[in-house]
Amino acid sequence: MTIRITDVRKIAVGEPGNEHGDTPVIAFFYDITNKSDEGVTANSKWIFAFDAVQDNDPNIVNKLDVAGHPDPATQDTQSAEIKPGGTISNAVAYELTDETTPVELIADDDLGTQTFPIQ
Template identity: 50%
Template sequence: MKKKIIALMLASLFLVSCGKKEEPKKEETKTTESTKTEEKKEEKKKDNIGFDGKVAELNDLKIEIIDYKIIKVGEKGNEYGSKPIIAFWYNTTNKSDKEIDPSIAWLAVFTAIQDNNKNMVNELKVAGHPDDSLIDTQDAKIKKGGTVKNAIAYELSDETTPVTLKATQGMDGKDLGQKNFEVK
């Protein structure tokens, strides 16, 4: 009788274990969850790309405009220029392992335009650096996660037409947005 009971218990254990769904191992669950998390982060990253008029957000970098100013000929920041300039002060943050410096990052993202010519797009020329205190940061290599302040200036072609700062993802890339800056 004891043999029958033991045999029945073993048989029922066998049947229960055969019908039982196999649960994924904890490591497999973690891997699947981390893959899903990474995919969500990538989607969010792509969604955050753009320019809201103050911050240009890209996958590899972020540029935040912290100030702008019109500087007349002969004034501090435009001592040697022959035209008034519009100067922008900004922070560049490196979000990648790529080699990024503030000046190249700005020039790769932004184009300054004064729409005062009915026949052509009037892209403004870069002027001399407007802030002596930041000359050493203009070509500094920014570490991943680091932020460096810099400034850039453009020669104005007139003193009334707003300057449109147009942001793109790379020089010929996707349009990220634009903002007009008054010059009066």
């Protein structure tokens, strides 16, 4: 699979994409292409491939919890099977534990980490 992040934004409580949440979220919008011979889903591949962490606790690794789906336009396709060679857009959000500490997106299999400031 190939995942290309197309947008990242903080969504406050009550704003579109976080209407039902109790905390602000960081939302990642992305395109995913299935490069395998098997069907995959956008949500499952993202959740298995990435952890989101806010390094704001001196004692523990603060992995963020997944929040409600932030994009009504992709809600119906987030769990749809992507055909081999197919590409769809999707989004995922994580509950922030504070609104200043950057979020590190950590890829599985030591593929790397990218830091996203909270804006």
